[in-house]
Amino acid sequence: MIEVKNLHKSFGDAHILKGISNTFEQGKTNLIIGQSGSGKSVFLKCLLGLYDYEEGSIEYNGEVFANLSEDKKRDMRAKIGMVFQGSALFDSLTIEENVMFPLRMFTKLKKDEMRERASIVLKRVNLEDAHKKMPSEASGGMQKRVAIARAIVNNPKYLFCDEPNSGLDPKTAIVIDNLIHEITEEYNITTVINTHDMNSVMEIGDSIMFLKDGLKAWEGSKKTIFKTDNKIVTDFVYSSNLFKKVREAVLKEQG
Numbered sequence: 001m002i003e004v005k006n007l008h009k010s011f012g013d014a015h016i017l018k019g020i021s022n023t024f025e026q027g028k029t030n031l032i033i034g035q036s037g038s039g040k041s042v043f044l045k046c047l048l049g050l051y052d053y054e055e056g057s058i059e060y061n062g063e064v065f066a067n068l069s070e071d072k073k074r075d076m077r078a079k080i081g082m083v084f085q086g087s088a089l090f091d092s093l094t095i096e097e098n099v100m101f102p103l104r105m106f107t108k109l110k111k112d113e114m115r116e117r118a119s120i121v122l123k124r125v126n127l128e129d130a131h132k133k134m135p136s137e138a139s140g141g142m143q144k145r146v147a148i149a150r151a152i153v154n155n156p157k158y159l160f161c162d163e164p165n166s167g168l169d170p171k172t173a174i175v176i177d178n179l180i181h182e183i184t185e186e187y188n189i190t191t192v193i194n195t196h197d198m199n200s201v202m203e204i205g206d207s208i209m210f211l212k213d214g215l216k217a218w219e220g221s222k223k224t225i226f227k228t229d230n231k232i233v234t235d236f237v238y239s240s241n242l243f244k245k246v247r248e249a250v251l252k253e254q255g
Helices: 040-047 070-077 095-106 111-124 140-152 170-187 198-204 231-237 241-253
Strands: 002-011 014-024 029-033 055-060 080-083 158-162 190-194 207-212 215-220
Touching (some): 002 040, 014 040, 014 055, 014 215, 029 170, 029 198, 040 158, 040 190, 095 111, 111 140, 158 170, 170 190, 207 231
Parallel strands (some): 029 190, 080 158
Antiparallel strands (some): 002 014
């Protein structure tokens, strides 16, 4: 579990995060949604320890990250997996070597042990025969699955995903969504996903936080987002006629 309390972050005179509090639960896919400029990316970088903040706290299972020693912070980072927006694979490394990279950084495993662990997670993301391929030989969907394998290779307690469906076709995006959701439940990870994709909200939104102008404007789930009367949320969600029709169908079904 990750607990955020009264988080404030500014850049000069620009007050980006304005007192956000939220709890991200273990074993669930916790989504952060909102329009561009709402503070999603800054918030995620604060969670990852990439940005300092002026006020508030971030607790990982009761431990305040900012109060940890440098050694403890390194230990905490070893418990974190990250799926970047553009996959961020190393072009000069094979897929197997990319997946092994966190093990080289954070463990003292022997090379054979690293290869065995990489093989396990590549199999989990249905890439059993891709070990020796280069990233340039993989499709966008395959690269994203490699990024997920790399993120979970060190058995993390926390998984962060920044726009994991960016650049993917709708069918592949659903595959990636479902894979992240399955892995979250299997590994009992606290997963936090930054997204603007409403299909992701409908597919895997166990818990959803909506940001607007650096404030938490709404929280709920995929089951409740279509029932809300919060205009800020409905303007965002129902900017597409498709989701207007989905909401109408949901409300009609509920009588």
